[in-house]
Amino acid sequence: MNKILKLTFVLFLICAIVAGILGAVDLITRDRITAYQTEKSNAARAAVMPVNVPEGQALYTDLDLKDLGIPTNINANGQKIKILSVSEANDGSGWVVETEFSGAQGTIVMMVGVNQALRCTGISITQHSETSGLGANAASVAEVGVNFRAQFKGVDEHVQLKKAGGEIDALSGATITSRSVTNATSAAIQFVEALQSAN
Amino acid sequence: MNFKKQLKEGVITNNPILVQQLGMCATMAITTSLFNGVGMGLSVLIILTCCNVAVSAVRKFIPDEIRLAIFVVIIAGFVTIVDLLLQAYIPALSESLGVFIPLIVVNCIIIGRAEAFCQKNPVGPSFVDGITQGLGYTVVLIVMCLIREFLGSGRFGGGLIDVAKGITLDGTGSGIQLFNSDYGASILTLPVGGFLTLGFIFAAMQAALKKAAKKKAEKANEEEGEEA
Numbered sequence: 001m002n003k004i005l006k007l008t009f010v011l012f013l014i015c016a017i018v019a020g021i022l023g024a025v026d027l028i029t030r031d032r033i034t035a036y037q038t039e040k041s042n043a044a045r046a047a048v049m050p051v052n053v054p055e056g057q058a059l060y061t062d063l064d065l066k067d068l069g070i071p072t073n074i075n076a077n078g079q080k081i082k083i084l085s086v087s088e089a090n091d092g093s094g095w096v097v098e099t100e101f102s103g104a105q106g107t108i109v110m111m112v113g114v115n116q117a118l119r120c121t122g123i124s125i126t127q128h129s130e131t132s133g134l135g136a137n138a139a140s141v142a143e144v145g146v147n148f149r150a151q152f153k154g155v156d157e158h159v160q161l162k163k164a165g166g167e168i169d170a171l172s173g174a175t176i177t178s179r180s181v182t183n184a185t186s187a188a189i190q191f192v193e194a195l196q197s198a199n
Numbered sequence: 200m201n202f203k204k205q206l207k208e209g210v211i212t213n214n215p216i217l218v219q220q221l222g223m224c225a226t227m228a229i230t231t232s233l234f235n236g237v238g239m240g241l242s243v244l245i246i247l248t249c250c251n252v253a254v255s256a257v258r259k260f261i262p263d264e265i266r267l268a269i270f271v272v273i274i275a276g277f278v279t280i281v282d283l284l285l286q287a288y289i290p291a292l293s294e295s296l297g298v299f300i301p302l303i304v305v306n307c308i309i310i311g312r313a314e315a316f317c318q319k320n321p322v323g324p325s326f327v328d329g330i331t332q333g334l335g336y337t338v339v340l341i342v343m344c345l346i347r348e349f350l351g352s353g354r355f356g357g358g359l360i361d362v363a364k365g366i367t368l369d370g371t372g373s374g375i376q377l378f379n380s381d382y383g384a385s386i387l388t389l390p391v392g393g394f395l396t397l398g399f400i401f402a403a404m405q406a407a408l409k410k411a412a413k414k415k416a417e418k419a420n421e422e423e424g425e426e427a
Contacts, residue, residue, distance in 0.1 A: 007265050014257070014269050018276035025280045029287035036290050133385045 045096040048122035049113030051089040060087040060096065070194045074187040077160075079180060081187035084109065086195070094121060095195065097188040103128060104135045104176040112188035118196075120159070120185055123152045135177035144171070148178070157189040202327055209331030216339045216397075217404040221307040225299045226340060227393030231351075232374070234358025236344035237337070238292040242281055242300060244333025247309050248326060249277045255317040255325035270313045271304070278304045295358070308336060339400070346396050351387035353378040 042059055051059045063086050065072055072083040084098040094115035101108055106129035113121035125139035137144045151168050152159070159182055160166025163175070170178035215221050222243075229235045253273050261269050282300045285293040293300065303309065312332055317325040348354050357374035361367045386392050 007262055010260065010262060011265055011268060011272075015272055018272055022276060022279055025283050029283045032287035033283070036287070040290075132388055 044111050044124050044126050045087065045113075047124045048111050049089050049094055049096045049115075050121075051093065052091045058090060060089055062087045068195065068198065070191065070198055072191075074190055076183040076187040076190065077164075077179075079183040081184050083188070083191050086191070092116075095192050097191055098126075099184040099188050101180055101184045101187075103130050103180050104174065105129050105131060108177075108180065108184070110181065110184055112185055114189050114192040116196075118156060118189055118193055120152050120155045120189060123149050123181065123185055125181070130174070130177050135171070135174040137171050137174065138177050138181055152181075152185050155185065157186050157193065159186050159189075202331075205324070205327050205331045206334070209328070209333075209335040210338055211335075212408070214335040214339065214404070215308045215311075215332050216336060217401060218408075219308075219311065221311050222336065223397065225302060225306060226343065227390055227397055229296055229299050230340055230343040230347055230393060230396075231388050232295075232348055232357035233341065233344045233355070233360070234292070235295055236340040237359060238289070239296055239299065240333070240337025240340045242285070242296075243303060243306065243308065243336050244330065246274070246277045246281055246303055247312060247333045247336075248329030250274050250309050251312060251317045251325040251329035252322055253277070254313045255320060255322045258318045261318070266318065267310075267314075270310055274309050274313070275304045291358075308332065342400065343393070343396050346400075347387045347392055348374070349377065350384055351392060352380040352383045352385070354380065 045060055053059060065083065065085065068086075074081045074083065079101065082100045084100050086095055086097050088095050094113060097112045097114060099110050099112060101110075107127070108125060108130070109127035111124045111126060113123070115121050128136065128139050130136045130138065138148055139145060148169070148171055155167070158166070159168060161168050161170050161175070161179055161182055163170065164179075166182070168178065168182050209215070213219060216223060216226055225239065229239050250270075250273055254270060257269075257273075278301065281303075282293070285296075285300060312328060316328050320328070345355070348357055354374040354376055359367065360375060361373055362375060384392075387396065
């Protein structure tokens with residue numbers, strides 16, 4: 001019995017010391033980490049939906065998905081697209097929708113900007129694990145990626161790949177990635193449409 | 200135990216990756232650019248050294264039955280500290296290493312050294328052991344990065360070096376392009392390329408170690424012969 005108490009005490013003591021140190025480190029780093037994350041997500045949002053607000057004001061307002069009461073799982077051309085978050089541009093020009101969906105290899109997280117006229121203003125992939133050199137080009141900063149993403153500017157919810165009779169040129173060797181990106185864009189626009197009619 | 204001997208052990212004769220074959224998952228996954236390799240290597244070096252010192256300092260108070268649990272708590276603590284510091288001060292590195300920083304918690308090198316070395320040795324040698332083993336790990340990572348980056352995308356020093364800006368510590372450098380990346384064997388930048396590269400380095404290392412051992416044996420034989 002004594003032995004068990006001793007073991008418990010030693011383990012507790014060490015855990016308590018480690019927890020204390022971690023608390024202190026968290027205190028020091030927390031502000032910097034949140035600031036960096038806000039800056040990063042603002043940059044990603046500004047890339048798809050530029051805003052024009054006086055300096056010093058918040059660029060976007062996050063909307064609470066639960067309060068909106070709109071379905072967050074959207075079926076676009078047979079693919080399930082999940083809406084992760086939506087924020088409204090503070091100059092009233094539109095919304096930025098964060099979508100999550102399956103690509104060719106894994107989950108892709110993508111920001112889609114949608115304006116009041118229900119047109120896409122741009123897309124930006126923030127997270128993916130597509131094949132390097134093929135599907136990964138969709139997120140690339142190189143010309144091929146920039147050109148691919150630029151095609152989505154101005155499209156509406158009926159956007160399709162050329163193969164399916166639409167206007168988007170798929171990335172070579174990456175039809176599945178291209179199709180899922182197209183479907184997610186369509187889903188984001190459908191979501192904003194529902195958001196507009198709910199208001 | 201002196202520093203020179205431990206350094207030789209850590210980097211060559213008892214290298215954590217090439218001889219002990221520990222921590223290979225992260226090795227194969229992250230060695231795609233020099234920036235990642237140096238960052239991961241130094242992170243492991245720092246965590247390993249801190250853990251070695253901590254484990255060795257408390258080794259006399261730790262009951263044998265719960266030593267593994269305590270090692271894991273100490274390691275997880277240091278890894279979380281490094282993870283938070285990286286997120287706050289070098290976010291580019293934190294993003295590009297991704298999940299592999301938290302995964303250092305279960306990296307066998309650290310718990311392996313705690314179990315095999317630090318719980319039997321005082322703080323001083325344990326500290327040196329952390330640095331030398333960490334260096335051994337870093338050296339292998341850098342070699343793998345150089346090979347994979349060069350053959351896979353024709354680059355040198357991706358993330359860390361930029362032609363225009365010199366050395367970039369924020370991971371934005373594009374590296375020095377030695378040949379057009381279209382002619383690179385892009386398979387080497389994929390995980391399978393990690394397996395291949397590591398396999399060849401293993402083979403080369405084993406061959407070199409064997410040759411050295413043979414030479415030593417021959418020398419010993421010759422000396423014996425002279426005496427006779």
